Amino acid sequence: MSDSEQNRPAVRHLTVDEDSCGQRLDNFLNRELRGVPRTRLYKALRKGEIRVNKGRVKPDYRLVTGDLVRIPPLRVPAPSEPPTIPRYWSQQLAERVIYEDDGLLVIDKPSGLAVHGGSGLNFGMIECLRQARPDDRYLELVHRLDRDTSGLIMVARRPAILREIHRQLREDKVDKRYLALVAGKWPRALKRVEAPLQKNVLQSGERMVRVAREGKPSITEFTVVERFNGATLVEAKPVTGRTHQIRVHAQHAGFPLLGDDKYGSDRGEALCQQLGLKRLFLHAFKLRLRLPDVGRLDLQAGLDDELESVLDKLRK
Numbered sequence: 001m002s003d004s005e006q007n008r009p010a011v012r013h014l015t016v017d018e019d020s021c022g023q024r025l026d027n028f029l030n031r032e033l034r035g036v037p038r039t040r041l042y043k044a045l046r047k048g049e050i051r052v053n054k055g056r057v058k059p060d061y062r063l064v065t066g067d068l069v070r071i072p073p074l075r076v077p078a079p080s081e082p083p084t085i086p087r088y089w090s091q092q093l094a095e096r097v098i099y100e101d102d103g104l105l106v107i108d109k110p111s112g113l114a115v116h117g118g119s120g121l122n123f124g125m126i127e128c129l130r131q132a133r134p135d136d137r138y139l140e141l142v143h144r145l146d147r148d149t150s151g152l153i154m155v156a157r158r159p160a161i162l163r164e165i166h167r168q169l170r171e172d173k174v175d176k177r178y179l180a181l182v183a184g185k186w187p188r189a190l191k192r193v194e195a196p197l198q199k200n201v202l203q204s205g206e207r208m209v210r211v212a213r214e215g216k217p218s219i220t221e222f223t224v225v226e227r228f229n230g231a232t233l234v235e236a237k238p239v240t241g242r243t244h245q246i247r248v249h250a251q252h253a254g255f256p257l258l259g260d261d262k263y264g265s266d267r268g269e270a271l272c273q274q275l276g277l278k279r280l281f282l283h284a285f286k287l288r289l290r291l292p293d294v295g296r297l298d299l300q301a302g303l304d305d306e307l308e309s310v311l312d313k314l315r316k
Contacts, residue, residue, distance in 0.1 A: 016067040022163035025052065026059035027140065028069070036074050044074060062166070085123055089113060090132045093125065098299055103161035104154060104291065105129070105139070108301040111150040111279045115141055129155060143169065146244065148259075151178065151284025152301050161291070168289055169241065177286035178236045178246055179225070179303065181310065182255035183268035186224055186232040193249040194219045197242045208262065209244040211252050218242045220249040228314035230271055231258065246282065257282055258310075275310050283307060 020028055029041050029050065044050045045059055051070040052061060063069075092110050099106040109115070109125055116124035130139050142154035142165050156162035168174045198215030200208050219239035226233040232255065236246045244263070250256055251263040258268050259280040272278075287299045303311070 010073060012071045012073075014069045014071060016063045016065055016069065018065050019159040020063055021065040022166045023063050023140070023159075024059065025050075025057060025061040025063060025069075028063055029071070032071065033074060040074060044072060049074075062170075085128050085131050089125075089128050093128055093132065098152060098301055099297065101291075101294060103156065103158045104142075104165075105157055106152055106154050106287065106299055109145055109150055109153045109284075110304070111148050114147040115144050115153065125153070126155070142166070143241070145284060146247075146280070146282075148280035149178075149282045149284065150304060150307075151282075152176075152287045152299060153284065154287070164292060165289065172239065173289065175286070175288035176238065176284060178238075179283045179285050180234050180236050180246060180250065181258045181281035181307075182232050182234055182250050183230065183258055183265055183271060184232065184255045185227065186222065186234055186253075186255050188224050190222060190253060192219065192221050193253050195249060195252050197245060197248055199243050207243065209242070209248045211248065216240075216242060218245055218249070220246055222250075222253075226311075228311075230267075231314060233311065247280075275313050277306075277310050279306065281307060281310065 014032065016028075025045075026038070026041060030038065033041065041050070042059060045057070048056045049072040051057070052063075052067050054068075054070070092113075093107060096108040096110065097105065098108050107125065107129075113128075114124035116126045126139060126141055130136070133139065136157060138157055138159065140156045140162055142156050142162060145151065145153050154165060156165065165174065195211045195218060196213060196215035197209050197218040198212035200210065217240065221237040221239060223235045224232060225235050236250075238245050247257055247260055247263045251260075256263055256265045256268050257280060258264070258272050258275075259277050260268070261280075283301075283303055285301055285303070288297065290296050
């Protein structure tokens with residue numbers, strides 16, 4: 001065997017242990033292949049280079065103990081210094097810890113900060129937390145929020161907690177509520193939007209979601225909270241957890257969210273200009289779940305000053 005053949009990276013086969021059970025495949029790969037861009041990981045999944053139990057799988061596949069993951073020799077960029085996290089974001093996150101114990105961290109995420117790096121972003125919330133908390137050996141996102149969405153997001157500090165909350169999410173035992181300001185007069189009788197959603201990736205790499213018969217079943221429950229001239233504050237409960245679900249279901253119902261640059265309307269944009277609203281009005285304000293050895297958690301995070309000032313202007 002030549003030296004070049006001996007030095008050639010080999011295919012690896014990893015057996016999933018209990019610590020990784022329940023984790024999304026893309027998150028598992030991101031941890032095992034640190035430094036490999038997410039876009040390269042997704043390409044390897046699409047081409048079948050990465051397989052689970054010899055079969056093709058999607059990035060959101062939930063791993064099971066004993067699964068055999070085939071990992072090809074993907075090129076990892078030369079080691080470099082970790083991205084410098086602006087002090088502003090580190091301070092923001094430190095001030096926005098809503099709940100913390102030895103297994104779970106809940107943050108009131110500010111608008112404008114992505115949950116993780118990638119797609120042209122050097123860092124996101126999880127990278128900020130890992131750099132600010134070097135003594136935390138395990139920090140993994142439990143779920144996600146859009147970059148422009150603010151509010152409560154969970155970060156697991158132990159694998160067992162990640163698995164437990166993922167189980168509860170699959171069984172609809174985690175109650176997540178959002179506040180959203182929509183354009184128009186939302187009818188009180190419209191309490192449920194059920195429309196299948198399909199995710200598309202444009203040539204630019206931007207993710208867009210649309211209502212389509214061939215999409216995944218999706219349900220959002222809505223309740224009117226307060227009415228204004230030309231707008232309605234609603235509470236939204238996503239029964240399913242699809243990408244951009246609340247935003248697309250509101251648009252589908254005819255009442256797009258204010259400040260939504262993807263799914264908004266001309267009417268909503270004009271109202272945003274009048275109100276001085278420069279961000280998406282969508283905030284994860286309430287979270288309810290049960291944790292082993294802790295019991296029931298009932299957490300809330302109020303609207304930030306910018307969103308409260310918008311409501312004040314509407315009330316006047």
